[in-house]
Amino acid sequence: MKKNIFSFISELFLNMFSGSKKYRFWLLSLGALILIGFHFYCRQLATGMGVTGMTDQVSWGFYISNFTFVVGLAAGAVMLVIPAYIYDKKSMHEIVIFGELLAIASVVMCLLLVMVDLGRPDRFFHMFPIIGLFNWPSSILTWDTIVLTGYFLLNIYIVFYLLYMRYLGKTPEKKYYIWAVYISVLWAVALHTVTAFLYNGLGARPFWNSAIIAPRFVASACVAGPAVIFLSLKLLGKYTRLEFFFFENATRVLRNIITIALSINVFFLLSEVFTEFYTQGMHTASVHYLFFGLNGHFALTPFIWLSIILNTTALIMLYIPKLHGSDRAFTIACGLTITGIWLEKGMGFIVPGFIPTPLGEIVEYFPTLTEFLITLGILAFGLLVFTLSIKAVLPLVQTPRNIKIL
Amino acid sequence: MSNNKSKDKLSRRTFVKKAAFYGAAGVGLFGLAATPLLKRDTGDSFKDLFQKHYKKLDEEKLKIILKKLEEKTKKQYGADVRIDADKPIKDVVFGYALNLDVCIGCRKCVQACVEENNQSRDPAIEYIRVLELDKGGFNLEHAEHNYDHEVPLEDKFYLPVQCHQCENPPCVRVCPTKATWQEKDGITVVDYNWCIGCRYCQAACPYDARKFNFFKPKIKAEEINPRQSYLGNRIRPAGVIEKCTFCIQRTRKGLMPACLEACPTGARKFGDLTDQQSSVRYILENKNVYVFKEELGTIPRFFYYFD
Numbered sequence: 001m002k003k004n005i006f007s008f009i010s011e012l013f014l015n016m017f018s019g020s021k022k023y024r025f026w027l028l029s030l031g032a033l034i035l036i037g038f039h040f041y042c043r044q045l046a047t048g049m050g051v052t053g054m055t056d057q058v059s060w061g062f063y064i065s066n067f068t069f070v071v072g073l074a075a076g077a078v079m080l081v082i083p084a085y086i087y088d089k090k091s092m093h094e095i096v097i098f099g100e101l102l103a104i105a106s107v108v109m110c111l112l113l114v115m116v117d118l119g120r121p122d123r124f125f126h127m128f129p130i131i132g133l134f135n136w137p138s139s140i141l142t143w144d145t146i147v148l149t150g151y152f153l154l155n156i157y158i159v160f161y162l163l164y165m166r167y168l169g170k171t172p173e174k175k176y177y178i179w180a181v182y183i184s185v186l187w188a189v190a191l192h193t194v195t196a197f198l199y200n201g202l203g204a205r206p207f208w209n210s211a212i213i214a215p216r217f218v219a220s221a222c223v224a225g226p227a228v229i230f231l232s233l234k235l236l237g238k239y240t241r242l243e244f245f246f247f248e249n250a251t252r253v254l255r256n257i258i259t260i261a262l263s264i265n266v267f268f269l270l271s272e273v274f275t276e277f278y279t280q281g282m283h284t285a286s287v288h289y290l291f292f293g294l295n296g297h298f299a300l301t302p303f304i305w306l307s308i309i310l311n312t313t314a315l316i317m318l319y320i321p322k323l324h325g326s327d328r329a330f331t332i333a334c335g336l337t338i339t340g341i342w343l344e345k346g347m348g349f350i351v352p353g354f355i356p357t358p359l360g361e362i363v364e365y366f367p368t369l370t371e372f373l374i375t376l377g378i379l380a381f382g383l384l385v386f387t388l389s390i391k392a393v394l395p396l397v398q399t400p401r402n403i404k405i406l
Numbered sequence: 407m408s409n410n411k412s413k414d415k416l417s418r419r420t421f422v423k424k425a426a427f428y429g430a431a432g433v434g435l436f437g438l439a440a441t442p443l444l445k446r447d448t449g450d451s452f453k454d455l456f457q458k459h460y461k462k463l464d465e466e467k468l469k470i471i472l473k474k475l476e477e478k479t480k481k482q483y484g485a486d487v488r489i490d491a492d493k494p495i496k497d498v499v500f501g502y503a504l505n506l507d508v509c510i511g512c513r514k515c516v517q518a519c520v521e522e523n524n525q526s527r528d529p530a531i532e533y534i535r536v537l538e539l540d541k542g543g544f545n546l547e548h549a550e551h552n553y554d555h556e557v558p559l560e561d562k563f564y565l566p567v568q569c570h571q572c573e574n575p576p577c578v579r580v581c582p583t584k585a586t587w588q589e590k591d592g593i594t595v596v597d598y599n600w601c602i603g604c605r606y607c608q609a610a611c612p613y614d615a616r617k618f619n620f621f622k623p624k625i626k627a628e629e630i631n632p633r634q635s636y637l638g639n640r641i642r643p644a645g646v647i648e649k650c651t652f653c654i655q656r657t658r659k660g661l662m663p664a665c666l667e668a669c670p671t672g673a674r675k676f677g678d679l680t681d682q683q684s685s686v687r688y689i690l691e692n693k694n695v696y697v698f699k700e701e702l703g704t705i706p707r708f709f710y711y712f713d
Contacts (some may be wrong), residue, residue, distance in 0.1 A: 009481065015420075017421065035435055036439075038439050039440075039442070042440045042443050045443060045446055046443055046444075047442075047445075047621070048621035048622060048645065049603070049618070049620045050620035050621045056608065056614070056617050059608040059609060059618060060605065061563055066511050099437060117604065117605075118602050119602070119604075119605070119618065119619070120601065120603045120643075120646060122448075123600070123602045124599075126459075126585070126600060126602050133459050133583050133585075134582075135581055135582050138579050139581055139606070141580065141604065141606055150429075199609075202610050203576060203610055203612060203704075204578075204610055204612035204702065294547075295547075356546075357614050358611070358613065358699075359549065359551070360534065360546030360547045360548070361549070361614075
């Protein structure tokens with residue numbers, strides 16, 4: 001059969017949906033979660049945003065929290081490109097494909113998480129140029145639309161080109177993709193910076209109005225992205241009979257990235273905490289509320305402390321020389337820090353920005369079951385996209401290596 | 407793919423068969439999950455979804471839309487209303503001044519505002535929030551927002567807060583769709599038919615002036631104020647932002663805002679900032695004036711003053 005773009009795509013689809021019983025069960029489980037999330041979203045549409053825990057006082061909640069975390073995943077995943085290309089580590093080249101697939105799945109989740117947060121999703125096209133009224137460059141949200149879409153397209157292009165070349169049995173030509181790879185690295189930084197600026201530039205919210213937010217976002221992205229990649233490779237290794245010849249080397253690089261980035265992240269957090277607490281101004285009410293509670297309100301304190309405990313435990317585990325050889329310890333550390341960063345981004349960053357309100361009112365927030373299930377559905381959808389795309393490309397990545405994938 | 411011997415791999419034919427089966431099952435299940443949508447009632451027809459932004463509508467088109475909105479209100483709320491599209495008065499910039507020495511915190515303004523501007527009664531949306539503060543400072547963290555007792559208390563003073571109609575409004579800056587903007591007379595308005603409900607403006611506003619319709623507004627037909635304005639007090643759809651407009655449906659016709667008329671102590675003064683003779687101008691030039699959160703650079707057109 002002639003190999004062309006159509007046979008390539010149909011090959012990808014065939015790969016995607018063939019698999020063991022376990023694999024099909026996994027897909028169906030994700031499908032069930034998506035179905036539940038979709039149902040609750042329809043109920044939210046029919047009844048109104050009031051079914052969420054959000055109020056006029058805390059006007060962004062679980063959706064935007066998770067959005068912020070997932071943007072970090074998207075950005076962090078491509079950070080792997082830096083060691084692979086800038087330091088030219090050959091062992092990293094194949095991992096980059098997984099990073100890019102994670103980035104693509106993450107962007108899909110981001111868009112959905114923003115979508116479910118809109119009061120009028122039927123008017124979402126107002127946000128686009130030409131058919132809507134694009135308030136660019138004034139609104140940072142329009143910048144976010146640009147970086148997210150651009151990032152999505154860049155990553156799709158790179159992955160598609162590299163794998164198609166591989167499918168054809170040709171060596172990819174650098175001039176067709178290397179520029180995109182470099183842009184995608186810059187774009188990843190831009191992506192998370194813009195997302196930070198979304199909150200950063202609001203004078204009304206002193207908690208967010210701090211220049212350390214963007215660096216903090218990038219640092220935590222460099223932890224969460226690689227950690228998720230490592231865990232997914234680990235799972236792949238367990239459930240497929242694949243041998244990743246690059247695995248050991250790559251693990252070392254991932255560990256280094258995570259250790260350094262997590263150290264920086266914790267350092268940034270401590271710098272911020274010092275500034276806020278030592279100053280003791282009126283503007284620090286949100287931080288007080290977050291860490292110690294305010295006027296008898298404590299809803300967020302457990303989350304931030306749990307997050308700090310998880311992150312520091314992970315960091316200590318990464319620092320102990322004895323544990324360096326242990327794959328298991330690294331796996332646990334990754335799990336801990338992913339959870340830690342997830343808590344820090346959501347209940348620890350978005351929500352306290354609204355408490356107390358600019359008029360000093362304290363209204364606490366907790367997500368409702370509806371919000372929780374919708375978010376879970378979206379995360380399941382992202383995981384489905386990630387799973388399917390990995391499954392689709394796996395046979396291409398593991399074919400005999402007479403051609404380098406990149 | 408017939409030459410493929412891998413046992414996990416599907417042949418093209420089984421693939422198509424299975425895809426058809428799972429596809430059909432999926433469509434069926436998701437269709438079932440979507441049944442709540444049948445109850446969704448925005449009152450919009452399919453065509454309404456493509457209505458243009460307010461500023462891009464010509465007179466002709468606008469008239470048709472206003473008419474349609476009147477019919478929709480009749481159908482959904484059972485009230486006969488008249489919706490105008492009041493334009494800014496030429497060379498007028500509105501300003502508001504509030505005397506903190508006189509305000510007794512009775513919240514009559516809050517009530518009058520709700521009645522005038524057709525806010526949802528359940529859940530209740532209020533544009534004006536009156537804070538009860540300790541005398542001797544402006545510490546908002548000790549403000550009482552939900553006081554429920556005889557007013558005024560001896561050791562307290564009262565700070566009503568509503569949209570400050572900023573000259574440099576952060577809410578307008580952040581809106582991704584230009585659904586909110588500042589009019590020539592200084593009033594920041596919202597095109598309720600263009601807003602996508604992202605609530606970014608709520609995060610940006612330092613005065614807590616913006617309110618979101620978490621549900622479809624509920625108002626009894628007999629409580630609806632029938633004199634309405636497109637950018638002002640018409641009943642908002644669910645899922646969009648609304649805010650104080652200094653009652654443009656009144657003030658652009660030369661009337662005073664409802665909150666001012668309801669105030670029993672005369673604490674509220676409203677007028678044209680460009681008019682040398684106006685009471686607001688007099689206050690700005692002769693009284694001790696306090697600009698709330700001046701350090702944020704929003705340049706409010708709402709001023710507090712003392713005798």
